[in-house]
Amino acid sequence: MGLRGLLRGFLLLTVVVLVLMLSVAAMPVRVFAVATADEARAAVDGAQAQIITCYGAVVEAEGAGGNVTELAGVLNEAGVLLSRARVALENGEYDLAVEFSSSCTGMLVGFTDRAVTLRDSAARERSLDFLVNVDGSIVGAVAVVVAGWILWVHLKRKYGQAGSAV
Secondary structure (H helix, E strand, C coil): CHHHHHHHHHHHHHHHHHHHHHHHHHCCCCCCCCCCHHHHHHHHHHHHHHHHHHHHHHHHHHHCCCCCHHHHHHHHHHHHHHHHHHHHHHCCCHHHHHHHHHHHHHHCCCHHHHHHHHHHHHHHHHHHHHHHHHHHHHHHHHHHHHHHHHHHHHHHHHHHHHHHHC
């Protein structure tokens, strides 16, 4: 076997060990944190407060005439997660309660901004519709009056002259 064979074996062993070390280092390591009851309760209460805030934003957007179907769907999914967090909290599964609460709050990131944007755009559309309806009505009324006056003047000239000849 000679020196060359030993070197090749050592090199192969080194590569295998390096690959194994890199693959172990690249594996995700899950840290098992144990949440306390107070932490879990605070997380659930925080998620509930965020849902209430988001619900208020949806109500405002709907009041302005916005289509809140998508937002209501997201809010319903967040409500399901909050319910699961509450059940986990009641069952003493604090880590699970924190996980569900975190998922709930993560789902609602930027939610109120979307609802405010929807509310503002719906209010703008409603204002524009009002202006179009009012302006359109005024322009239509003026057009009818002007067209009637022009028709009256034309008919008066035409039949006014013919009436005097008879």
